[in-house]
Amino acid sequence: GAVVSQHPSRVICKSGTSVKIECRSLDFQATTMFWYRQFPKKSLMLMATSNEGSKATYEQGVEKDKFLINHASLTLSTLTVTSAHPEDSSFYICSAPGTGGIDYLYNEQFFGPGTRLTVL
Amino acid sequence: QKEVEQDPGPLSVPEGAIVSLNCTYSNSAFQYFMWYRQYSRKGPELLMYTYSSGNKEDGRFTAQVDKSSKYISLFIRDSQPSDSATYLCAMSFSGGGADGLTFGKGTHLIIQP
Numbered sequence A: 001g002a003v004v005s006q007h008p009s010r011v012i013c014k015s016g017t018s019v020k021i022e023c024r025s026l027d028f029q030a031t032t033m034f035w036y037r038q039f040p041k042k043s044l045m046l047m048a049t050s051n052e053g054s055k056a057t058y059e060q061g062v063e064k065d066k067f068l069i070n071h072a073s074l075t076l077s078t079l080t081v082t083s084a085h086p087e088d089s090s091f092y093i094c095s096a097p098g099t100g101g102i103d104y105l106y107n108e109q110f111f112g113p114g115t116r117l118t119v120l
Numbered sequence B: 001q002k003e004v005e006q007d008p009g010p011l012s013v014p015e016g017a018i019v020s021l022n023c024t025y026s027n028s029a030f031q032y033f034m035w036y037r038q039y040s041r042k043g044p045e046l047l048m049y050t051y052s053s054g055n056k057e058d059g060r061f062t063a064q065v066d067k068s069s070k071y072i073s074l075f076i077r078d079s080q081p082s083d084s085a086t087y088l089c090a091m092s093f094s095g096g097g098a099d100g101l102t103f104g105k106g107t108h109l110i111i112q113p
Helices: none
Strands: A004-007 A010-013 A019-025 A032-038 A044-051 A067-073 A076-081 A090-097 A109-111 A115-119 B004-006 B011-014 B019-025 B032-038 B045-051 B054-058 B061-066 B071-076 B085-092 B107-112
Touching: A004 A090, A010 A019, A019 A032, A019 A090, A019 A115, A032 A067, A032 A076, A044 A067, A076 A090, B004 B085, B011 B019, B019 B085, B019 B107, B032 B061, B045 B054, B045 B061, B045 B071, B071 B085
Parallel strands: A010 A115, B011 B107
Antiparallel strands: A004 A019, A019 A076, A032 A044, A032 A090, A067 A076, A090 A109, A090 A115, B004 B019, B019 B071, B032 B045, B032 B085, B054 B061, B061 B071, B085 B107
């Protein structure tokens, strides 16, 4: 299957600093990528849809000025958490839909391994 | 009411048992229904997907969707200790990858040797 990578896998930062998380599709191109956040014992929550060459679409309640998304190429999307606070500590996961599956109606979403962000 | 409800467990069963995992949802516009397996601090991996109502079988796994009841299930036969993980149900409006997924909370499954 297709592979999605994330970097870094874990980051610890001080309150007030900014952190950038990268999401890469390694062996396929993705015009769309998705960013999720997962708090302990909670659902994976969709934060935003990242679109190559255009602005990201944010879910209701997600601050677009705090979570900056840039989809610079067909294989890279970045999420920058600006002025991070302890409540931003979470597990951030990206995904990208594959193409050319055996079922033309369905494109599997491939998930990255996640980034654990801890804000002190 | 949350969009997708899933009992978080933990659910502990002996090896070889049949496991039943379930989710209910409220939005009738969902068309694609997925089950993912997630190990601790890892990204989810797709187990199965189903379009609309019906059953789908893949080895020891069977997925069922009842859209009239807004209820989906995953059955695991002959459960193995290696099946121990968190199982997430997910659903989407389309299958083409244009929209993100709505997940349940996940059920933590433990298969006792």
